[in-house]
Amino acid sequence: xxxxxxxxxxxxxxxxxxxxxxxxxxxxxxxxxxxxxxxxxxxxxxxxxxxxxxxxxxxxxxxxxxxxxxxxxxxxxxxxxxxxxxxxxxxxxxxxxxxxxxxxxxxxxxxxxxxxxxxxxxxxxxxxxxxxxxxxxxxxxxxxxxxxxxxxxxxxxxxxxxxxxxxxxxxxxxxxxxxxxxxxxxxxxxxxxxxxxxxxxxxxxxxxxxxxxxxxxxxxxxxxxxxxxxxxxxxxxxxxxxxxxxxxxxxxxxxxxxxxxxxxxxxxxxxxxxxxxxxxxxxxxxxxxxx
Amino acid sequence: xxxxxxxxxxxxxxxxxxxxxxxxxxxxxxxxxxxxxxxxxxxxxxxxxxxxxxxxxxxxxxxxxxxxxxxxxxxxxxxxxxxxxxxxxxxxxxxxxxxxxxxxxxxxxxxxxxxxxxxxxxxxxxxxxxxxxxxxxxxxxxxxxxxxxxxxxxxxxxxxxxxxxxxxxxxxxxxxxxxxxxxxxxxxxxxxxxxxxxxxxxxxxxxxxxxxxxxxxxxxxxxxxxxxxxxxxxxxxxxxxxxxxxxxxxxxxxxxxxxxxxxxxxxxxxxxxxxxxxxxxxxxxxxx
Numbered sequence: 086x087x088x089x090x091x092x093x094x095x096x097x098x099x100x101x102x103x104x105x106x107x108x109x110x111x112x113x114x115x116x117x118x119x120x121x122x123x124x125x126x127x128x129x130x131x132x133x134x135x136x137x138x139x140x141x142x143x144x145x146x147x148x149x150x151x152x153x154x155x156x157x158x159x160x161x162x163x164x165x166x167x168x169x170x171x172x173x174x175x176x177x178x179x180x181x182x183x184x185x186x187x188x189x190x191x192x193x194x195x196x197x198x199x200x201x202x203x204x205x206x207x208x209x210x211x212x213x214x215x216x217x218x219x220x221x222x223x224x225x226x227x228x229x230x231x232x233x234x235x236x237x238x239x240x241x242x243x244x245x246x247x248x249x250x251x252x253x254x255x256x257x258x259x260x261x262x263x264x265x266x267x268x269x270x271x272x273x274x275x276x277x278x279x280x281x282x283x284x285x286x287x288x289x290x291x292x293x294x295x296x297x298x299x300x301x302x303x304x305x306x307x308x309x310x311x312x313x314x315x316x317x318x319x320x321x322x323x324x325x326x327x328x329x330x331x332x333x334x335x336x337x338x339x340x341x342x343x344x345x346x347x348x349x350x351x352x353x354x355x356x357x358x359x360x361x362x363x364x365x366x367x368x369x370x371x372x373x374x375x376x
Numbered sequence: 377x378x379x380x381x382x383x384x385x386x387x388x389x390x391x392x393x394x395x396x397x398x399x400x401x402x403x404x405x406x407x408x409x410x411x412x413x414x415x416x417x418x419x420x421x422x423x424x425x426x427x428x429x430x431x432x433x434x435x436x437x438x439x440x441x442x443x444x445x446x447x448x449x450x451x452x453x454x455x456x457x458x459x460x461x462x463x464x465x466x467x468x469x470x471x472x473x474x475x476x477x478x479x480x481x482x483x484x485x486x487x488x489x490x491x492x493x494x495x496x497x498x499x500x501x502x503x504x505x506x507x508x509x510x511x512x513x514x515x516x517x518x519x520x521x522x523x524x525x526x527x528x529x530x531x532x533x534x535x536x537x538x539x540x541x542x543x544x545x546x547x548x549x550x551x552x553x554x555x556x557x558x559x560x561x562x563x564x565x566x567x568x569x570x571x572x573x574x575x576x577x578x579x580x581x582x583x584x585x586x587x588x589x590x591x592x593x594x595x596x597x598x599x600x601x602x603x604x605x606x607x608x609x610x611x612x613x614x615x616x617x618x619x620x621x622x623x624x625x626x627x628x629x630x631x632x633x634x635x636x637x638x639x640x641x642x643x644x645x646x647x648x649x650x651x652x653x654x655x656x657x658x659x660x661x662x663x664x
Contacts, residue, residue, distance in 0.1 A: 099414055101549040102388010106574060131550030132386050132581065134574035172435070172477045195476030196455050235585050238520070238553040263387045263549055264413035266519035270471050287635050288392065288416040295414075299515035303471070316632050340602065347572035347603040 090121070091254055094370060095128075095276035097261035097269060099292025104282045104312035104336065105129070107346050109260040110138045115353045115363035116256060117226045124226070124257040126247050128272040130215060130233040130240035135260050137349050141222035149231075149243045150211040151194040154187050161185055161206040170201035190238055215243035217250060244271045265299045273300065278370050279307040280333060285317035290324060297330065308373060310366075313338040331373060334366050377535055379543045380661060381562040383586070385578030387414075387549035389570045390598040393631050395546035396420040396640035397654045404540040405506035408531035410558040411548040412496075412511040413519045420638055423501025423508040431498055431526060433517040434475035435490040437468050444487040450479035471516055493517055498526055500534065507534050521557035524548070528557065542662070551585050559586060564661060565593045566622075571606035579610065583619060594620045596657060599627040623657035625650050 096109040106129075113125040127135035154176075156167070163183055168176040175191035176198060178184070189212055199207045215233040222228065231247035233240035240262065248271075251257045261272040273279050281296050283289040293309065300307045308331035311321060315338045325332050336342065345355045352359040380398070382391045395417055399407045409417040437458075439450075450466060451459045458472035459479065468479075480488040495514035500507065509530045511523050531543050547558040559565060565586045569579040579595065586593045595614050600607040607624065614621045626649055634644035642651050 100388060100416070101414065102386060102570075131552050131555075132574075132578045134386070134577055137573045137577060170478070170481065172475060193474055193476060194455060195474060195478055196453070197476055197478040197481070200453070200478065200482065233552065235551045235581055236556060236588070239518070240550075240552060264519065265515040266413045266513060266517055267471075268519075270516050274471065286632055287419050287638075291416055291419055292414050295515060302515065316629060318636050343599075343602045347570075347575075347606055349573040 091256055092277045092371070092374065093257045093259065093275055095259040095261050095273045095279045096282060097273060097279055097296060098263060098282045099265055099296040100283070100288055101263035103284050103289060105263070106134050106260055107312065107336070107352070108280060108282050108310055109258050110135055111352045111359060112363050112366060113226070113258050114351050115360050116367060117223070118353065118360055119364055120225070122225045122255045124251050124255055125228045126251055126257060126259045127228065127230040128244045128247060128259050128268070129262040130231040130243045130268070131262060133230050133232045136220055136228050136230050138351060139220065139222045139228060141220045141228070144219040144221045144227065146216055146218040148213050149215045149217055149246045150213050151192070151242055152196070152209040153189045153192045153194065153212045154198050154207045155210050156185055156187060157206045157208070158185060160204050162204055166201040166203070167198035167207060170197040172197070215240065217243065217247045219250065240268050241271045244268060248272070248275050265295050269299070270303070273303065273305055276305065278374055279305050280310055281307055282310045282312055283321060284313045285311055285319070285321045287320070289317070290321045293321065294324070297328070306373065308333040308370070310334045310336065312336045333369055334362065377532070377543065378541050378662065379545065379562040380564045380566060381545040381547050381558050382566045382568060383547040383555060383558070383582050384549060384568045385551060385582035386570070386575050389568045389575055390625070391568050392416050392546055393635070393641065394566070394568055394596065394598070394654065395544055397642045397651070398544045398658060400505050400640040400642050401655065401658055402542070403505050404538070404542070406531050406535050406540055406543045407503070407506065407508045408527050408543060408545045409508070409510040410524045410527055410545050410554070412513040412523045412527065413548060413554065415510055415512060417546050418508065418510050420635060420640055421503040421508055422638055423499070423503040423510070425499040425501035427500040428497055430494045431496045431511070431523055432492045432494045433496050433514070433520070433523060434493050435477065436470055436473045436475060436493055437477070437479050437488050438491050439466055439468060440487045440489065441465070443485050445485045447484060450483055450488065453478055453482050496523055498523065498530070500530060506540065507538070509534070519548070519554045521553040524554050524557035528561070551581050555582070555585065559589050559591060562591050565591045566661070567593060567595045568598050569595060569610060570599050571597060571603040571610060573606070576606065576610050594622045596622060597624045600624040601626045622660045623653050625653050
């Protein structure tokens with residue numbers, strides 16, 4: 086990659102609460118402070134918090150929907166084919182009672198039941214599962230927020246929709262959901278580089294190893310930020326060195342940083358040294374990508 | 377049966393540290409780690425597993441290129457954009473495949489097989505105060521709540537077998553399917569929050585979810601002294617919304633030290649302020 090003005094960087098961690106949002110919001114703001122257009126995509130759709138750090142013109146919001154089947158019981162012959170085709174047990178059928186029902190929460194919108202039905206008894210309707218919102222703090226920036234409705238079975242379709250809103254032309258930062266299951270995969274899938282944020286504790290290291298293993302399997306380039314350095318022990322540093330994983334940055338444990346974050350403020354604004362550190366972080370990532 | 381689920385919405389507020397503390401106060405305790413996508417409680421409780429079983433999280437479609445006629449019908453039918461054409465040949469992305477089986481059903485040459493994803497494992501083990509059920513979700517699998525169900529159901533089963541009445545459930549972050557599976561059937565939900573805008577925001581989302589269940593919800597503010605004014609706001613909001621705040625735990629580096637020594641704070645520093653507060657919370661929850 087010779088031009089790094091449009092790279093996509095995901096900020097992730099196996100363990101929750103290690104500082105993903107701290108890193109993604111500050112990197113985002115440092116980049117725009119440097120006059121570079123940038124998008125921040127909050128992909129943590131079950132706990133979207135990035136927008137809490139900014140105010141701006143509410144730009145656009147649209148609902149994210151999925152299709153769910155609607156069964157017309159007058160043309161249904163209760164043959165059971167749709168229920169057999171549904172791999173998610175989302176169609177409950179009691180043929181003797183002429184009873185058939187769709188459990189919408191279990192439906193994955195695969196379309197198999199419609200193909201199964203030879204009697205034209207199944208149509209589809211749309212069901213809301215979340216929303217994507219864009220906020221423009223200024224002309225250089227936008228924040229795209231994936232927000233799954235509370236209780237929705239999978240945030241993945243909402244995350245995918247939010248990522249699709251990002252322009253290919255600009256640099257973008259994806260604030261990932263915690264964990265290593267499909268919402269995380271859906272987020273890092275479109276990233277050129279992944280920042281894993283951890284803390285120097287046994288929980289942090291255990292979950293970092295799982296994330297690293299997953300990213301290696303996906304062939305994604307990544308590096309690590311150790312947050313709350315000073316707490317815990319040195320095991321994470323040993324592990325990074327032995328496995329030759331780049332350590333991108335250290336953020337110390339500091340009650341003042343905790344306070345700034347808790348109030349929804351930005352480190353790069355409150356502590357100007359961090360403006361320089363986050364721009365250095367971007368440069369480091371650019372260099373790693375060019376290798 | 378007294379089933380207590382510990383939740384938060386936001387990650388990293390202290391669910392597992394609190395679960396570990398509860399799990400080491402009394403003997404004959406059953407613990408279920410339902411955060412299968414970031415299971416850490418076993419690092420403190422160090423169970424000796426006497427059961428470990430494979431769990432099939434779903435299936436992935438695989439093409440047999442010896443019989444595939446390259447008709448590309450599967451590409452059109454797949455709604456997950458998991459099948460693309462690369463070098464004139466269909467290709468299924470393992471990470472995008474949802475396992476719906478439709479491609480396998482419609483393939484005219486029957487060239488697509490569904491292969492089970494069986495790399496996730498669940499365990500039952502003995503730990504120093506009781507029994508623990510936990511699991512490891514294989515990276516990239518769908519955290520659909522099905523594995524969480526298995527963990528929770530096994531915890532109930534061993535509760536019936538042993539006659540031990542207390543089940544402590546360490547829940548996952550978020551508000552999705554895995555969280556719903558963790559709450560289902562619990563009597564009490566403890567929401568652990570922290571005095572940050574994010575913690576406050578996500579606490580409201582999780583309370584919105586628990587209000588749909590027959591579960592009594594209460595709040596613990598962890599690390600409350602890191603921002604007392606936000607902590608007060610959270611408390612005020614809870615009072616207005618009739619949600620009891622049953623404890624406030626001060627930030628204590630010894631909680632991290634305890635973790636490094638594979639102990640809960642109750643074991644590591646029983647006389648600390650944090651331990652005293654946690655025991656007071658425990659007494660409120662268990663009326664003991």
